[in-house]
Amino acid sequence: MASKLLLTRLRTLTRNTQPYSHILRPSKPFGSPNFELQKLLQTRQYSDAPQPTPIDPAAVPSPAAANFKRPKSSLNETELKKFSAIAETWWNAEGPFKPLHVMNPTRLAFIRSTLCRHFGKDPNCARPFEGLKFVDPLARMGASVMGVDAVEKNIKIAQLHADLDPITSSIDYRCTTAEKLVEEQRQFDAVIALEVIEHVADPSEFCKSLSELTRSSGATVISTINRSMRAYATAIILAEYVLHWLPRGTHEWSSFLTPEELVLILQRSSISVQEMAGFVYDPLTGRWSLSDDISVNFIAFGTKTANK
Numbered sequence: 001m002a003s004k005l006l007l008t009r010l011r012t013l014t015r016n017t018q019p020y021s022h023i024l025r026p027s028k029p030f031g032s033p034n035f036e037l038q039k040l041l042q043t044r045q046y047s048d049a050p051q052p053t054p055i056d057p058a059a060v061p062s063p064a065a066a067n068f069k070r071p072k073s074s075l076n077e078t079e080l081k082k083f084s085a086i087a088e089t090w091w092n093a094e095g096p097f098k099p100l101h102v103m104n105p106t107r108l109a110f111i112r113s114t115l116c117r118h119f120g121k122d123p124n125c126a127r128p129f130e131g132l133k134f135v136d137p138l139a140r141m142g143a144s145v146m147g148v149d150a151v152e153k154n155i156k157i158a159q160l161h162a163d164l165d166p167i168t169s170s171i172d173y174r175c176t177t178a179e180k181l182v183e184e185q186r187q188f189d190a191v192i193a194l195e196v197i198e199h200v201a202d203p204s205e206f207c208k209s210l211s212e213l214t215r216s217s218g219a220t221v222i223s224t225i226n227r228s229m230r231a232y233a234t235a236i237i238l239a240e241y242v243l244h245w246l247p248r249g250t251h252e253w254s255s256f257l258t259p260e261e262l263v264l265i266l267q268r269s270s271i272s273v274q275e276m277a278g279f280v281y282d283p284l285t286g287r288w289s290l291s292d293d294i295s296v297n298f299i300a301f302g303t304k305t306a307n308k
């Protein structure tokens with residue numbers, strides 16, 4: 001009886017007492033400013049400025065070609081090698097992807113609620129996204145889905161798994177990148193990139209590609225890890241070195257973005273962040289829940305402000 005009481009007390013103490021309230025707090029003081037990123041953003045601003053040199057009219061390409069700037073590759077070979085090495089363990093609920101499997105219901109709850117509100121769909125309906133075109137994981141909720149990953153093995157394994165179920169077998173799995181889809185001039189109602197941005201070569205270029213892939217008034221959802229001391233202690237030291245949830249070296253702390261930085265680079269890519277939430281892990285239940293605490297894992301929902 002006493003131990004039950006103690007357990008209940010501990011649960012109450014560790015439970016996130018603040019209700020998740022869909023509040024965007026871009027100015028929360030988590031993490032330190034990433035000066036490298038700031039420098040990069042400023043450089044890009046200057047390089048985007050109009051060129052003063054006179055142009056030979058005969059050499060001017062067609063308007064469509066002139067608007068098309070080949071996006072830089074988002075691939076970071078070191079990161080891809082890490083994921084290729086553990087590809088076979090993708091569906092092993094106790095393997096290196098365990099944290100993502102366990103986190104899945106929580107992040108889907110956020111995505112389902114924000115996208116239902118944005119697209120005016122009934123959240124109580126079983127397949128609210130019927131008729132919408134998404135890039136990522138929502139086939140079971142009715143959307144027509146393209147699933148993308150840059151590692152060939154991951155795509156093959158995902159395809160085998162999806163073929164086991166008639167609903168998911170309709171997912172169009174592609175081993176490709178966001179920038180290649182931009183080159184193919186693809187567009188989607190919603191573009192969802194979960195736990196990818198911290199592994200790409202250049203996060204602001206990646207956001208530009210995601211924005212190009214999102215149709216005007218469409219939605220973009222990104223989840224990642226904050227560059228905070230708490231994230232260093234939990235997502236790296238605890239998860240990789242103490243609990244061995246993830247292979248050592250899975251995450252580079254310096255590649256994480258703070259929520260403020262993510263909001264900023266999305267804004268510069270014409271994506272206006274509307275809602276943000278944190279994911280918090282309860283070690284007593286082994287479950288994740290949505291929270292206002294964005295100090296470690298967080299997810300952002302944004303809308304495309306203009307069709308560039």
Ligand SMILES: C[S@@+](CC[C@H](N)C(=O)[O-])C[C@H]1O[C@@H](n2cnc3c(N)ncnc32)[C@H](O)[C@@H]1O
Pocket residue numbers: 074075076079080083084100148149150151154176177178193194195196199200201
């Ligand atoms: C942590 S996993 C997340 C997987 C999945 N989105 C999820 O959340 O369950 C990161 C994935 O990003 C992929 N990846 C890394 N760089 C990429 C890039 N530039 N373009 C597309 N996928 C990439 C890796 O192959 C890996 O499967």
Ligand SMILES: [Mg+2]
Pocket residue numbers: 195196198199251
């Ligand atoms: Mg990651």
